[in-house]
Amino acid sequence: MSRLGLTETIAAVATAPGSAGVGIVRVSGPDALRVADGLFRGRRAPSRTPGGRFLFGELQAEDGEVLDEGLCLVFRGPRSYTGEDVAEFQTHGSPAVLGRVLARALALGARPARPGEFTLRAYLSGRLDLAQAEAVLGLVEAQTDAARRQASLGLSGALGARVARIGANITRTLAALQAMLDYPEEGVPEEDREGPLSAAEHDLQELVASARAGQVATRGARLALIGRPNAGKSSLLNALLGYERSIVTPIPGTTRDYLEAGLELAGVPVTLVDTAGIRETADQVEAAGVRQALSLAGAADLVLALEDGSQPREALPTELPTGARVIRVQTKADLPAAWSDPEVLRVSAVTGEGLGGLREAVHAALLGDAARGEAWLTTERQADAARRALSHVQAARHLPDDLAGWELEEALRALSDLTGRDVQEDVVDAVFRNFCVGK
Template sequence: MNLAYTPTTICAVATAPGRGGVGVIRISGQGLLPFAQAISAGKTPKPRYAMYSDFVGADGQAIDNGLLLYFPGPASFTGEDVIELQGHGGPVVLKMLLQRCLQLGARLAEPGEFTKRAFLNDKLDLAQAESVADLIDAASESAARSALKSLKGAFSSEIHTLVEQLITLRMLVEATLDFPEEDIDFLEKADAVGKLHTLRAQLQTVQASARQGALLREGMHVVLVGEPNVGKSSLMNALAGDDIAIVTDIAGTTRDTVREEIVIDGVPVHIIDTAGLRDTDDVVEKIGIARTWQAVERADLALVLADSRDGIRPPLQAILDRLPPALPRVHVFNKVDLSGEEVGRSEQDGHPLVRLSARSHAGVDVLKALLLEMIGYHGDSEGVFLARERHLDAIARAEQHLSLAAQDWQQVEIFAEELRMAQNALSEITGRFTPDDLLGVIFSRFCIGK
């Protein structure tokens, strides 16, 4: 039986690949009650109630059994009719059920298409839609809490407030364009510049929260560099709390980059242990050293390790001279358990210096705290929104336009145009003003069942 549904009916497995106790298939489209009846052998589901049923094929034979939930639109996640089939989580049975959905006229959903439909049907704005993926991908409890706040609309509410204030200010400014001989006096009496300063201050507060949220979402990439046998692998193991990297007294043990993700106070930190930098004739070690420099180019922060008994020797100074000038760095003097120096933090050549023992873990907490300080994370995620790079870019562009507006407020046409551009930039965050090609990029990064 083929019910000949329109091509807009979509279906997908909504649970993770592999075997599990429960597998879920989601269907979204228009007029799906006959679809539900066909797959449940003629049963009519009650909206928003779980109905136990066999799930049958075209020949009426049961493929599986479980719960069927029917959500008539617009009171559903996508705003359309939605059906969820909750059966057993075996790959074969899910494939058979998915094939049955295709027989009934559905097509396979594209990545993120369910959430995209929710956005297009005004069930979510764009920032909320992105937070669905962020909640799934959250690497820490802090990131998950911030993503949930964004999903519930906290970030969007802040942006909407700013946009509404911008609209009010634009109305005030553009109303003067018809009376050019009085425009400056009118704007001064209405305190347009004061309103603009207040708006900029609020935007900067949101920007600070968004930057903190970007750190929770993306984390930071920290590369360990130094001469061979100074304890880079030991430090990585100490930071990770596990024996990730091989540690020996033989110089050149690490011949390739080793990556591990840890969480410090809710912030994901991607640590990259690298091959010791030195002149060598070993072909394999040379490849590892080349990859070390590639990792350095992509890093957010460099931990430059030295043996505390040696300090910065000429070979290490050569490494320092080659590091990108703009790359923040922390000098780490390891093995204080052998040198007899005190654990602690100081400064050297304008860069932070931490003395520690990777082997005994003494001073590692000092280094962790410094890492958070170096990236500007303040440790409080309560008011933080899990922002993306495009959000930070939009806020930065809005701030730039408001800055230009403040400079040229006496040229009313320019003032009005800069305010308009600032509003457009902020509206990109929620999707009120977003190019279609950007939507395609955003939702293509979602998993299939969302």
């Protein structure tokens, strides 16, 4: 998407397709109010109305036919969403009305807006940084309250402020290092080097850790149920879902393929993945299922490792993939326990015992490690920039003063990529490509 074309006036339907009580057509650009004058008849011409006001009147076709009655909201740049002059028409929300109003705006000289172009203009005019633009997309797409909350914090600039605090500590050390190069005999005072840098490293570690929670909040989480045959995986999946999704039998090896089912767990959309029981087997189909189960465990955000509580304990024949996050679960708590382990949650798919505790443990594992009330990283792009900043800060801490400066400059560059104040055009394009038209 070109950054040129800001001299063009753009128009789009901003509300979702389909019928609704109200629909909105948005026009932005240097000609927005002139387009509004041609389209709208009210007490006053939009171009003679101060910004921040609305007019009630009629929306008219070229030949004067009344298309609908409605409101015209007038914004004057820079005090508008895009930073440009903006007119917004609120009409009845039918595709027929909105289609005609948009067509008229285009006939009056506006061109159709591309996906995300209104927000792109807000970014280019400096009203939003790139992380805030991503937060706008997050708010438009939020499916859960956790996702809404993070997007709202991002849009408010809380994420930008968190990043700026880290940047300030790095800048302080960098300034001290540069002063040292000018006056080597002075050396760098410890409080200007180690203190701010270790604070920056700690804050960056927390920020990077928040990305997992942020992404779970926005795109949901995958939970793999893993264990030996007959451990009770399919029964637990059904118990968590509240209906019989997966086949349960006393015959070991019933589940050979994997299956998925969605549910909401503590405000987060969760996909439960039931897998083939893990054991050594000569059956080729079952063996393929076992390999698949292990790879699903590796790809999951969280693994529930189930062991039959009514049978003597027996370890899995294979290790779980390294790096997998695991909650250990002892099943069949309604039966006499054959073993006990305080580290393991006891649940019964039959009586429901322990399911509440399991849900809480899952929630804590998925979201609990991100500090409450703080803004999290919500996109992979942001997480990547934070990880780069962290690795440069860590490198700087182990280098002599005269070499550390370069690493710190790179860390600052990564932080500025994160908020996206000054990034490459293709990065910006990639962000806005995900937007819908009209936003």
